Amino acid sequence: MSYYFTILSPSDAPLFNIAFGTSKSGGDGIARFRFPDSAQYMNQFVIHSSLDIVEEAQWMNGNMYLKHIDTYPPAAAYISAFLTPSGTRFLLLHQPPQPPSTSSTGGSSLLSSSFSGASSSRASSSSVAANPTSPQTEEAVRQFMNEVYENYVKTIMSPFYRQGMEIRSPVFRTKVTAAGRKWL
Amino acid sequence: MTSPGDAPPVKPPPSFSPTIPRVASKARYPEHHDSSPPLESDLVDPSISSTPSLPTATSELPIRSASPHARSLRSSTPQLARSTLVSPLDGRFDGSEDIRSLIIRSFSPAVGVYASEDTDNLVREKGFKHGFWELIRPFGENVPGKLVIRDSVGSSRGWEDYGVRFIDLAGRDWDIAGAGQESPGQVEEVLQRQLNSVFLDGPLTGPLRPKESVSYPLASPLYKLFLRRLLSAASATPHETFRHPVASVIAISSRNANPLESLRQLYADTSNGHRRLPDWAHPEYLRYYVLVHDEDRDDIAESTKLFDQMKRHFGLHCHLLRLRSSQCVSSDDDSVQTPLCEWLSPSEHLMGMGEKETLVDIDTDGPPYLFDSDVVAIKSLVRELVAQSVIPFMESRVAVWNDQVASRRRGISGRFMSMSRRWAGFGSSSRSSGISGGASGNYDTTRGFYKPDAPEAILRKMADFAFMLRDFKLAASTYELLRSDFGNDKAWRHHAGAHEMCAISTLLNPLPSPAKFKLEGIDQMIDTACYSYLTRCSDSTNALRCLTLAGELLKSRGGSATEDAARWTMRAMDQGLVGPVGQILFSERISACYASRTAPTGAKWGSRHRKAGMWSLLAADQWLKIGKPALASASLEEAERFYANVLDDGIFPMPEMQTFVDNLRHHVRVEYLESRGLDTGENQSAPLSSTVDTEETSEKLDKRNHRRSLMGLPAPLDPGGLALASPKGQGFDGNEDQPNDDFERA
Numbered sequence: 026m027s028y029y030f031t032i033l034s035p036s037d038a039p040l041f042n043i044a045f046g047t048s049k050s051g052g053d054g055i056a057r058f059r060f061p062d063s064a065q066y067m068n069q070f071v072i073h074s075s076l077d078i079v080e081e082a083q084w085m086n087g088n089m090y091l092k093h094i095d096t097y098p099p100a101a102a103y104i105s106a107f108l109t110p111s112g113t114r115f116l117l118l119h120q121p122p123q124p125p126s127t128s129s130t131g132g133s134s135l136l137s138s139s140f141s142g143a144s145s146s147r148a149s150s151s152s153v154a155a156n157p158t159s160p161q162t163e164e165a166v167r168q169f170m171n172e173v174y175e176n177y178v179k180t181i182m183s184p185f186y187r188q189g190m191e192i193r194s195p196v197f198r199t200k201v202t203a204a205g206r207k208w209l
Numbered sequence: 210m211t212s213p214g215d216a217p218p219v220k221p222p223p224s225f226s227p228t229i230p231r232v233a234s235k236a237r238y239p240e241h242h243d244s245s246p247p248l249e250s251d252l253v254d255p256s257i258s259s260t261p262s263l264p265t266a267t268s269e270l271p272i273r274s275a276s277p278h279a280r281s282l283r284s285s286t287p288q289l290a291r292s293t294l295v296s297p298l299d300g301r302f303d304g305s306e307d308i309r310s311l312i313i314r315s316f317s318p319a320v321g322v323y324a325s326e327d328t329d330n331l332v333r334e335k336g337f338k339h340g341f342w343e344l345i346r347p348f349g350e351n352v353p354g355k356l357v358i359r360d361s362v363g364s365s366r367g368w369e370d371y372g373v374r375f376i377d378l379a380g381r382d383w384d385i386a387g388a389g390q391e392s393p394g395q396v397e398e399v400l401q402r403q404l405n406s407v408f409l410d411g412p413l414t415g416p417l418r419p420k421e422s423v424s425y426p427l428a429s430p431l432y433k434l435f436l437r438r439l440l441s442a443a444s445a446t447p448h449e450t451f452r453h454p455v456a457s458v459i460a461i462s463s464r465n466a467n468p469l470e471s472l473r474q475l476y477a478d479t480s481n482g483h484r485r486l487p488d489w490a491h492p493e494y495l496r497y498y499v500l501v502h503d504e505d506r507d508d509i510a511e512s513t514k515l516f517d518q519m520k521r522h523f524g525l526h527c528h529l530l531r532l533r534s535s536q537c538v539s540s541d542d543d544s545v546q547t548p549l550c551e552w553l554s555p556s557e558h559l560m561g562m563g564e565k566e567t568l569v570d571i572d573t574d575g576p577p578y579l580f581d582s583d584v585v586a587i588k589s590l591v592r593e594l595v596a597q598s599v600i601p602f603m604e605s606r607v608a609v610w611n612d613q614v615a616s617r618r619r620g621i622s623g624r625f626m627s628m629s630r631r632w633a634g635f636g637s638s639s640r641s642s643g644i645s646g647g648a649s650g651n652y653d654t655t656r657g658f659y660k661p662d663a664p665e666a667i668l669r670k671m672a673d674f675a676f677m678l679r680d681f682k683l684a685a686s687t688y689e690l691l692r693s694d695f696g697n698d699k700a701w702r703h704h705a706g707a708h709e710m711c712a713i714s715t716l717l718n719p720l721p722s723p724a725k726f727k728l729e730g731i732d733q734m735i736d737t738a739c740y741s742y743l744t745r746c747s748d749s750t751n752a753l754r755c756l757t758l759a760g761e762l763l764k765s766r767g768g769s770a771t772e773d774a775a776r777w778t779m780r781a782m783d784q785g786l787v788g789p790v791g792q793i794l795f796s797e798r799i800s801a802c803y804a805s806r807t808a809p810t811g812a813k814w815g816s817r818h819r820k821a822g823m824w825s826l827l828a829a830d831q832w833l834k835i836g837k838p839a840l841a842s843a844s845l846e847e848a849e850r851f852y853a854n855v856l857d858d859g860i861f862p863m864p865e866m867q868t869f870v871d872n873l874r875h876h877v878r879v880e881y882l883e884s885r886g887l888d889t890g891e892n893q894s895a896p897l898s899s900t901v902d903t904e905e906t907s908e909k910l911d912k913r914n915h916r917r918s919l920m921g922l923p924a925p926l927d928p929g930g931l932a933l934a935s936p937k938g939q940g941f942d943g944n945e946d947q948p949n950d951d952f953e954r955a
Contacts, residue, residue: 073861073862
């Protein structure tokens with residue numbers, strides 16, 4: 026599972042973004058998107074296009090966490106969204122890894138799965154990584170969003186931060202990475 | 210008129226100057242909003258839709274056309290005239306109504322043609338080398354005048370655009386046709402050829418052609434061509450009866466020495482001789498006898514006498530067709546060019562293209578010419594055949610089968626007795642009941658079909674008849690009745706077909722409102738149909754047809770259904786059912802689906818401009834990759850129009866997107882100019898790329914200033930950097946210090 030997390034201002038300007046991979050079930054925390062390396066802009070396109078849905082959902086729904094709102098089927102990318110009271114959008118694109126038949130998931134996991142294939146596949150099917158629309162995933166993303174939100178509020182309360190500025194605090198970035206490692 | 214030919218020939222294509230179209234589209238935005246026709250207004254090229262072409266076009270409006278500018282555009286755009294195979298039928302309808310009509314017309318009854326040797330010889334003298342069938346085929350596709358069809362409830366409705374498909378019984382090998390489906394690869398090949406034939410001559414005739422010919426509507430005819438070829442791809446198969454002959458024209462000519470005997474012989478051939486239908490097709494169909502009279506060489510009195518004799522023998526289903534046997538050339542006074550066939554199957558199209566290419570060399574391009582009197586005679590033959598024989602025959606078959614088979618079927622299922630069968634329809638009852646229990650035993654598992662007199666086969670035929678008679682309500686309820694039967698019998702292809710047609714006829718049925726649960730049921734059916742086609746029968750052509758039709762019809766429903774439409778279209782792309790050109794067309798189609806989703810009045814949200822823009826951009830990218838910069842330019846412009854609704858100043862907020870779009874724009878521009886024969890080397894670098902550079906850099910500087918002012922300070926040092934930040938921005942020369950890198954690292 027690979028993740029691309031973006032914070033967008035109410036006027037769609039990006040304030041922060043980070044890409045990371047799952048750290049659960051043996052993941053090494055490095056994002057491996059399905060787009061080829063030359064097409065990493067697709068993440069931003071997919072996120073940007075899902076703003077259509079966010080705009081619609083934010084008026085239909087009283088919650089801050091909008092859950093899974095959009096899908097980009099060609100790359101199996103799923104978008105979850107979170108709204109802050111000031112209208113800032115947190116968008117998380119998550120993309121399950123490609124089926125192992127087409128791409129290897131790494132040498133070590135291949136070795137281990139060769140003899141414990143059944144058990145590992147069962148474990149991965151129940152974990153967050155394999156099933157992006159399951160309730161567990163929704164819950165994990167919610168936890169992640171809440172934690173990021175907490176840190177976000179602390180960050181923007183910094184006296185040197187003005188609204189609409191890009192967030193460049195390294196502390197915030199580590200916090201987000203930690204939250205990603207913890208929940209996703 | 211504002212034919213693009215009036216435009217100054219050296220005007221660059223719209224996407225060449227990135228700022229101008231945006232400004233224009235900004236200005237156009239309100240106009241686009243209040244008129245809010247779902248799609249076509251978006252597709253229409255702005256330079257034309259905003260011009261005073263409107264009043265002139267309205268005066269020549271056909272009956273059904275909804276949006277005048279699109280029509281005027283179609284009829285006046287030169288590249289349509291160039292791709293003549295596409296053009297002649299495009300002007301009639303418009304927008305989603307157009308596609309709907311196309312879909313409905315694609316399911317038209319098949320009428321076999323079986324002519325005696327002397328008839329074929331007569332027609333060959335006129336220049337049609339495939340004989341009588343080739344002569345009347347194009348005329349069957351559009352029956353002149355209005356046809357009134359009664360549906361099962363007894364209400365009549367007139368149709369302007371009814372047609373039949375003439376199929377050649379003599380040259381048809383049923384067994385092969387049943388087994389060998391035409392592969393979707395052929396459809397793709399057709400597209401490739403069409404693209405090449407339109408654009409191959411690009412560099413040569415380029416300077417002569419007005420530049421507006423690259424405008425967006427080209428994609429739409431191409432897509433329609435794709436749709437048309439896809440829908441005509443199916444040959445006769447056991448699992449559906451659309452291609453089984455409903456009737457058959459048996460023709461002899463006045464030259465025949467022994468007319469009645471040869472008629473009898475022809476009939477015997479089709480009923481139990483070597484022209485018999487295969488085992489899975491219903492053997493009883495209407496025979497229609499035609500006497501072709503040779504005006505130039507034979508005596509009309511004799512022919513009339515013979516015709517009277519025929520009428521006595523065969524009853525009403527007879528027609529006397531008076532043709533001239535001499536060949537008509539284009540210089541003759543009353544010569545009319547034979548219309549082109551709209552519904553060619555992909556393989557025929559491929560063969561036809563080849564033929565045309567060779568013919569062009571010997572200077573007899575196009576189909577043969579006919580005398581005006583011949584055309585009138587053939588048209589009246591077709592009209593009489595369809596209006597007085599075929600349709601009444603089908604109506605009565607539907608009525609009989611509905612009464613005898615369908616009602617008994619419902620009796621067996623044992624829920625609703627005879628009382629409900631006329632009023633409750635079978636829709637509600639059969640859905641809840643279904644045939645419980647196992648296989649009915651009528652399915653021949655080894656050979657893979659139902660015998661034509663089995664109730665399932667008759668029901669299917671009845672549903673198909675109802676569908677072809679455009680009684681979609683009856684068709685939908687009958688397909689629904691069949692779905693579970695086929696499932697129980699494990700007749701998977703039939704199963705898939707019933708699901709597919711059930712979904713399609715429900716979607717075509719105008720009555721039910723697009724209620725949520727209804728759509729969900731349709732989703733389910735489409736899904737099942739695809740699964741059965743693909744996984745159980747590995748029949749990708751039909752799966753593609755199912756998904757495409759579902760997408761188109763859902764799109765024409767509007768509202769939230771458009772998103773389902775986009776989803777199914779994506780599904781078709783995902784499954785790899787279409788080739789590279791098809792992928793691009795589908796991308797454009799998805800963009801159109803999203804574009805047709807309009808915001809609720811007054812609300813700023815609810816539309817799908819960003820998605821539409823993204824898919825258009827992707828399409829532009831792909832057009833560029835397969836070397837069609839003109840089309841890429843059109844798509845790009847389209848994308849910019851969509852994005853103009855959501856972006857301020859056309860600047861993407863996200864840096865990588867902006868880089869990508871700038872790159873794309875640049876490459877489209879360069880390749881387009883290259884393809885138009887401009888020197889790509891030093892010559893170009895001097896005047897052209899200087900303008901390119903100034904435009905691009907000015908934009909960049911704008912953005913950077915903006916960003917700097919936001920950021921205040923340059924980024925702090927972070928020598929490690931993030932691994933993922935590195936690959937971006939490097940492909941773009943001279944931009945290593947782009948803001949996005951700072952941004953990633955911050």
